[in-house]
Amino acid sequence: MQIPSAIVTLVIGMLLALGGLWIGQNINLLPIDASVNAPIYDELFQVLFTIGTILFVGIVGLLVYSLIRFRRRSGQLGDGIAIEGNLPLEIFWTAVPAIVVLFVGLYSYDIYDRMGGMVPLAHDHMAVSGEERIWGGISSGSTLTDNTSATALPIDVTAMQFAFLFHYPEGDITAGELHVPANRPVTLHMEAKDVIHAFWVPEFRLKQDVIPGQPTQLSFTATRPGRYPIVCAELCGPYHGGMRSTVVVDEPDEWDAWFSSNAKTEDTTTT
Numbered sequence: 001m002q003i004p005s006a007i008v009t010l011v012i013g014m015l016l017a018l019g020g021l022w023i024g025q026n027i028n029l030l031p032i033d034a035s036v037n038a039p040i041y042d043e044l045f046q047v048l049f050t051i052g053t054i055l056f057v058g059i060v061g062l063l064v065y066s067l068i069r070f071r072r073r074s075g076q077l078g079d080g081i082a083i084e085g086n087l088p089l090e091i092f093w094t095a096v097p098a099i100v101v102l103f104v105g106l107y108s109y110d111i112y113d114r115m116g117g118m119v120p121l122a123h124d125h126m127a128v129s130g131e132e133r134i135w136g137g138i139s140s141g142s143t144l145t146d147n148t149s150a151t152a153l154p155i156d157v158t159a160m161q162f163a164f165l166f167h168y169p170e171g172d173i174t175a176g177e178l179h180v181p182a183n184r185p186v187t188l189h190m191e192a193k194d195v196i197h198a199f200w201v202p203e204f205r206l207k208q209d210v211i212p213g214q215p216t217q218l219s220f221t222a223t224r225p226g227r228y229p230i231v232c233a234e235l236c237g238p239y240h241g242g243m244r245s246t247v248v249v250d251e252p253d254e255w256d257a258w259f260s261s262n263a264k265t266e267d268t269t270t271t
C-alpha cells in the first residue's frame, strides 16, 4: 500500500524541526560566557542557529533528493512538463519566510534591548548613572540584575595603531592589560588617537567602535574570573591583525590587591 505523501511530508517536517532543535540546543560554537549579557546573547544565537540548521538541512536535503529522484533517465529526450504557477505554493513560500524574518527581527530587537543596546550612548553626559546603562544588567524583572547597585568602575581606553592603552582615573594607573573585578559594573570611556578601531571581547559578547575625536562608551559586568583576549575588530592598518590585548577578570579581593599595589594617588594608607 501507498503512504499518502502529505503524511510523509509531515513526518519529515517534524523530524527536521526536532533535529534542528536538538542541534541548536546541543552544539555550542561560542567561546565561554564571561559577562552578564553573554547568556542573553547566546539565547539569540541558539535560536538563530536552530532556524539556520532547519533551513540548511531542509533546503539542501530537498535539493539532493530532487537531483537524484528527478534526474534525466537514459533515453529521456523530451522537455519537462510546463507548469505555470501554483498559488497555494507561492503563498506558502512567501508567508513562511516572512513570518520567520519578522520573528527574528523582533526577537533580535528584544535581545539587543535587554543587553542595553537601545540606551543612547550620551557621550556628553558620561557621569549620568553609568550603572544604569550596564549592558546586560538593566533588564527589569530579569534575574541577571545582581550588583547593579555597585558604582561602575570608570576606565579610559585609548586605541592607537596598534595597541590599546588603559588608564584608571581613580588610581592614576596606566596599563597595557585591562584588569577588572568580577561582578562589578565597568564603564569604558574610549577614544582613538589615529584611525577607527574596535574593542571586542568575544567572551563578553561585546564590541564597540573606538573613534578618533568622538568618544564612545561601553559598559559591562564581567562574571567569570580568567584571562580573555581583547581583539581589534576594525581593519586599522598593516598590523591590525596583531592589535590584541588581554582583559584579566579577577576575584574582587585579588583585583583590590592589584589596584592598590599599582595606584599612584590613593591607597597609601593601606598596609
Ligand SMILES: [Cu+2]
Pocket: 160, 161, 162, 196, 197, 198, 232, 233, 234, 235, 236, 240, 243
Ligand atoms: Cu585597530
